[in-house]
Amino acid sequence: MIGRHPIPPRRTSLEQPVPPAVETGRSRLLIAGAMFAVAFAVVAGRLVDVTLFADGNEPRLAQSTGETSHHTDRADIVDRNGVLLATSLKTASLYADARVVLDADEAARKLATVLPDLDIAKVRRKLMSDRAFIWIRRHLTPRQQNAVNRLGIPGLDFLQEERRVYPAGPLVSHIVGHTDIDNRGLVGIERAFDRALGRKGTPLQLSIDLRVQHAIHAELSSAMETFQAIGGAGIVMDVNSGEVLSLVSLPTFDPNKPMAIGKEARFNRATLGVYEMGSTFKIFNTAMALDTGRITLGSGYDAKDPIRIARFVIRDFHAKRRWLSVPEIFMYSSNIGSVKMALDVGPIAQQEFMRRIGMLRPSPVELPEVGSPLVPNRWREINAMTISFGHGISVSPMQLVSGVASMVNGGVRRNPTLIHQPDGERPKGTRVISATTSEKIRRLMRLVVENGTGKNAAADGMLVGGKTGTAEKVVGRRYKTKALMSSFIGAFPMTAPRYVVFAMLDEPTGTKETFGYATGGWVAAPVVGKVIARIGPMLGVEPVDPASDDIRRRMAINIVTEKDGRRQLASF
């Protein structure tokens, strides 16, 4: 009806021409109407789109209000069986706004009634200051928090914090370590995995078995008491995966009371301490000599006379004063024989061998407290001689255990680890000795427990093998004769070793039962024997009859002995 063309006169009564103003108004109205139509079309289109096409349904899951999952700021640490070793608990910490506190004197006195060990004078001084935030006491128990609340002192308030708790306490203190009051790792795994633990998430599973840890802790503590030793160390390692099942250093400390830890207890003898290990090194010396092919189990050396070199005299502790075969040198722990064996191989090959089995570098275990070995700067002949029986080189017990594990597991070196490895998985290792040499070493170690210096380490049906070690401690620049480091390193079952067990006592003194002896065979070997008797059944090691034909054949060793100047063959 509305148009630019004039309306035909005959169809209307108004015949006047349309004024220009009205014409403009109409066309504007038309434009506006068109624009509105477009706008409505857009709105309608969007409405159809939203209601029919996009997200046509109600959301299937309602959005939950509030948090429903519980998490702590720091992840838990558990043992290989999932037993809690460290966790974080929420606690309330008391602080004050000194500007709001009305009567500082009264507040301090009242607080002391519920927190008895509070220093009233100090708190009063703090409350008199004009600071907006002062800590009164951190990590209150719920009961203390309630008591403080009931005092109704204005200006006091609580801040929710987390506190690290160690349910297993002193038992695993040197492994797990502890944190400071702000939950930053200071010692042990807490320090080594500080970042990872702080990222919340799943618990950190260690390779430690708390039951094994207890067994070795208990036996070592009781031996320490019996022999009045000043310290001790113990390690149990899975020879095939390198997992550390137990690591004990005595004396120990309570990680729940970090302020009360003495310097002596803080020291980790199992990884941080480096010691001259003594005769346990003969395992490495013999393996090295056998592996080069320079000697066989049938070879032997003249061990009649002590060796004199420079100002030293090298003697045998269990002197036989005759020609000794290789198994006898190992069994009776002859220093003279070992020295001659090492000289046959030479210092250069010995140094190379020690490097290969990890004796020249700090142990790669995941603890911040790892000691660097003390090794000779120049590896001369005299060094080779003393190192053959474990003197003139100081290593940590962890290095020794890891080295022996690679000697008995078929000859493959794997890094020791404190982190749980998936079952049956063997980390890639490097071959250090041949499988045949490893097999011979097993027979020799078994011989020591059956007939040699390590008889006290025998455990019923567990087929223990091992080697004793007794070293005089270096005090200042000289050896102290009365201060010994007595150790025993054992493995079981010797047909196919699964675990290495190490025990060491620091400065033990002999008793009437040991005839005054404080050597490895008398003080440390029984610890290993008892530990293996306890943990063997626990770890599912099947007991065998050591007298059975099959076992005898597999552990048999031919020993050439000399009697009245003639060499004879004896079989063990």
Add this chain to the structure above:
Amino acid sequence: MMRGGTIFWMALAVMAGIGLFLLKYEVAEMEDQLADINRETLINLEAVHVLKAEWSYLNRPQRLETLGRDLLSLEPVKARQTLDISDIPLRPDSAAEIPAATATPPAADHLPPLLAKYRRDP
């Protein structure tokens, strides 16, 4: 006719309004309930967490050992108390061969070596 339609639509609109109003309050109430339950869950989870810590504390091997020694008449398993399954003699083939109840235990030389070794003599 026109008026009837208007009344119908108006009534419908009012009813829809009232319905929506009631529904909104019902949902709000349910959301409050959910928040309460969530808060309670969280408190319980925290309590469980504390209890777990306490449980591990009470299960310290030292404590269990002491309790076991004092309260139970059990001893740790020794290696010689375990046997291989193949060391246990098979049952005789037919029922007739089973000795009478009064039968004496088989002689030591009928037992496999391990069993014979650990047999308790009367």
